Amino acid sequence: MKKLISTALALVLCAGTLAACGGKDAGGSSAPASSATPASSAASSEATANEPVTITHWYWADNSEYSAVMQEMVKDFNATNGKNITVVAEEYPWDGGKYSENLFTAVMGGGGPDTASWKLTATPLFTANNLLANLDDYVANWADKDLIEPSLYDVMKQASGTDSIYVMPWNTQVLYVYYRPSMFKEAGVEVPKTYDDFLTACEKLTRDTNGDGKTDVYGFGMRGSKGGQEPWGSFVQARGGNFEDFTTPEAIQGMQDFIDLYTKGYVPPTATADGFNEIIANFKSGKTAMTVHHTGSSAEMVDTFGDDVAAFPFPAGKGQWTSMGDTENVMFESCENKDAAFEWMSYLATGKGQETWCVATGNVPVSKEVQQLPQFQEDRFMKASIEGAPYAGIFPILDTTTEWISNVWPNTVAAALTGQMTAEQAMQELQKALYA
Amino acid sequence: MPANQTTSPAGEGPMRYTPRKKKLAPRIFSLYIPIIAILLFLLFPFYWTFVTSVKPEQELYGAAVTYWPQNLTFESYRKLFVDFNFLRPMGNSLLVAVITTVVTLIVSMLAAYAFSRYDFKGRKGFMVMFLTNNMFPSVLLLIPLYAIMRKLGILYTPTALVLAYTTFTIPFSVWLLNGYINDLPLSLEEAAMVDGANRAQAFIKIILPILTPCLIATGVYIFMQSWNEYTFAVMFTNENNRTIPVALKNLIGQLGVQWDLLTAGGIITIIPVCIMFFFAQKRLVEGLTAGAVKG
Amino acid sequence: MQKKKMTIWPYLLIAPALIIVLAVVFVPAVNAILMSFQNYDLRRPNQIGFVGFDNYVAVFQDPIFWRSLWKTILWVVFGVGFQFVFGFALALLLNKNFKGRGIARAVSLIPWVTPGVLIGLMWRWIYDGNYGVLNDLLQKVGIISDNIPFLAQQTTAFPSVIVTIIWQGIPFFALMLLAGLQGIPGELYEAADIDGATYFQKLFQVTIPSLKNTIFVTTLLRIIWVANSVDVIFNMTEGGPAYSSQTLSVYIFNKGNSLNLGYASTMSVLLTLLLSLVAVPYLRNMFKKD
Secondary structure, three states: HHHHHHHHHHHHHHHHHHHHHOOOHHHHHHHHHHHHHOOHHHHHHHHHHOOOOOEEEEEEOHHHHHHHHHHHHHHHHHHOOOOEEEEEEEEEOOHHHHHHHHHHHHHOOOOOOOOOEEHHHHHHHHHOOOOOOOOHHHHOOOOOOHHHOOOHHHHHHHHHHHOOEEEEEEEEOOEEEEEEEHHHHHOOOOOOOHHHHHHHHHHHEEEEEOOOOOOOOEEEEOOOOOOOOHHHHHHHHOOOOOOOOOHHHHHHHHHHHHHHOOOOOOOOOOHHHHHHHHHHHHHHHEEEEEEEEHHHHHHHHHHHHHHOOOEEEOOOOOOOEEEEEEEEEEEEOOOOOOOHHHHHHHHHHHHHHHHHHHHHOOOOOOOHHHHHHHHHOOHHHHHHHHHHHHHEEEEOOOOHHHHHHHHHHHHHHHHHOOOOOOOOHHHHHHHHHHOO | OOOOOOOOOOOOOOOOOOOOOOOHHHHHHHHHHHHHHHHHHHHHHHHHHHHOOOOOOHHOOOOOOOOOOOOOHHHHHHHHHHHHOHHHHHHHHHHHHHHHHHHHHHHHHHHHHHHHOOOOOOHHHHHHHHHHHOOOHHHHHHHHHHHHHHHOOOOOHHHHHHHHHHHHHHHHHHHHHHHHHHHHHHHHHHHHHHHOOOOOHHHHHHHHHHHHHHHEEEEEEEEEEHHOOOOOHHHHHHHHHHHHHHHHHEEEOOEEOHHHHHHHHHHHHHHHHHHHHHHHHHHHHHHHHHHHOOO | OOOOOOOOOHHHHHHHHHHHHHHHHHHHHHHHHHHOOOEEEOHHHHOOOOOOOOHHHHOOOOOOHHHHHHHHHHHHHHHHHHHHHHEEEHHHHHHOOOOOHHHHHHOOHHHHOOOOOHHHHHHHHHOOOOOOOOHHHHHHHOOOOOOOOOOOOHHHHHHHHHHHHHHHHHHHHHHHHHHOOOOOOOHHHHHHHHHHOHHEEEEEHHHHHHHHHHHHHHHHHHHHHHHHOOOOHHHOOOOOOOOOOHHHHHHHHHHHHHHHHHHHHHHHHHHHHHHHHHHHHHHHHHHHOO
């Protein structure tokens, strides 16, 4: 089933970004199965439109500019929706992912918003407690529904563990490898074509540039803290491992590679505690020659390095995989004006909001129309995203996933990196915790 | 330093007791060096926060650590005040903290006095109850508390925070003040009561003045707890009444920490509180002299 | 203390405090205790039900629980211990007369004023293994030759976070004890002077005995506070690497955030029992004079 998710995702991104140029596709055939019951409510909204309605929306902002962009979008929506809908968007701290738990507390306590920005990993928790509104009828009657790849809807369904759509796609990010062409040149390294090349490159790029006997540049910026499971997954899959069973010899070998990079000193010794902030800082200060992230950081990379930064997709070994980040929107069951709320959600998914947000943040749009915009077709980092799309996937979304990502993975991997556990023991631990 | 009867030692608690002129050399070792060492430890991170707030980002991650920015920039402060209206969360925090402090101090002082000066049935039980009250982590209480606030109709208003903070500062404050009152000699009030004052008069005229420094200390404790609290603040407020910790936390997204804004925000929340305390601390001394005169 | 006689006054005096506390916290607290006997995992709401002592058995068999408990003990002993020593020293110093005392008193509160959100991040930044000022300082002084990744090593992460909590707690003791010092009658020192007592004799024979209650209460409250504190550790290491800086309160926090509330409640009940055990000698001492 998880296989299915990744395959579906691969298809989405592949079709979405590449085939978009091929014009409208025949997506009608794969319309959601649950569209059988027509939505009376959706229809009636047209009739009774213009009573003033307020929708409360919660979101987090990855930096203060994004926060401003969101408020502008809200202003634009409120001015242009023509149905007397007023969205009030309230910012909540991302708080290392605790955004979702705060949202849960509020919705459980009866004071939550009508709609909210979303991470797929939170879905099982909320659907298990019947907190999300079922969007099947809305999507079925939605004029823009074919602008989003059908397989993306499938991913949303899988995450909820049901056959229904509870989560509305918004944007995605595909991880790829950032590298410094100048450092590759100095070290005489070609852009890796295979996974083995990549490992060799990590070694060769680790250099003592001033001859004081200490390493000055590390080959790879490893993320060993929370969130590091995403690049790590690429190692596991490159060896031919999978996420259904972390204890296969292939998966264990992938883990071993990860450990070796650390013990051999090809990554900074701080790796066990390095999160996003540190890997980006290390790359930007020239401490590392490669690191894994997505288009969200491309603008500041270019600011820092100009042309001396480029990207390649995580290369293939026996297998090939890269992580797809995701951001969605949801509507809560407690929302009293679901029609109006859906109006706002569709503005974000396929309307003007989709374009404004994705252009401002550099995320991969989910709307095929927006994907066709030149900004997305010409950008060199977007290209690496697009190349990675066919094998991009997500970790299995179970009710244990959040805890696994936040606590189990970082601590277990840190123990493995520092030699407290073998690769095999670590993988058994990870297996046990995810499939508890 | 062995007794030197003519010179009074660097006496603590100089009630009616003024240390006379001191020789400089021993003071360097007994006073200046240790206090400078401790203050250095306490203040260095503050200094570092400030330096970080006025450094451009490239310099933060530069090859060499700089102890004073090469390119000084106050852009982050401008942004906070102009683009973010940081004064609003500061005002909200101040409002919540001041009301909490006043309410908690009054009810805690009454309770602490009762615990200290009366013996009554259930006294120990109530005291233990107050103590264990704060042992439960808030993460477990959050969902029911949120529901209670909503039912009371005060969710997303400053009242919700005041109520939550009062609840969680009362127990400690009662204990703190009880400890202070227990340390005060009972003879002070008894003397007054022999002179014909009733208990309330004795309390107001005798205990309260002596207790002023302790009330200030406890008040500062309550103020700090409310000023810096995050977990309840993020749940019980919305955009309109956000407090400082939430506003600061909003500056840390998935794409990392906005060091400039975060540290600048920290600096401008620290300074006003320090100035407030600079004036409050004078009462630490005034209180004792007032009490000493009457005692 | 007043002799025991039936009077309504003490009850009236404690009533406001009691009512506020009970109104808000009673139901949630009882609820939390009840959850410890249930399989209360909100990720699986259909399976919620009473399970007796199953959670307790599971907790006792959880090696991470025992590790975290040990870390909690170290955290409290070293954290509060050093906070007290330095805080007391600072209180004595700030009680002396010197120029700039007012300013020194005001600025020494800074660690306490600093928002918790910022404390963890700032110290993390100071300890940073690549750009951290601490590494730079130690290298300049010549104590180390290579950067130490303080928060990335299991051996150094926990001591590093303890230093931070010490830093954060010194002002608490300094202020509380400074206030307590004001209540000591000057005659006691004058009498000691006449007896020819040394500085340290006066410290141990006058100051500390006079502050006994204040010292008891502040250390007890601080032990409870530090044992339950989460944000410094969480913002610096999240309990890592490899659980090496995870105290029980951080473990509870993580489990609580994962919505496994039954398990988190069980550990909270155990932590509360443990803290109550610590409180017993304190209480006995406090109530002894009755």
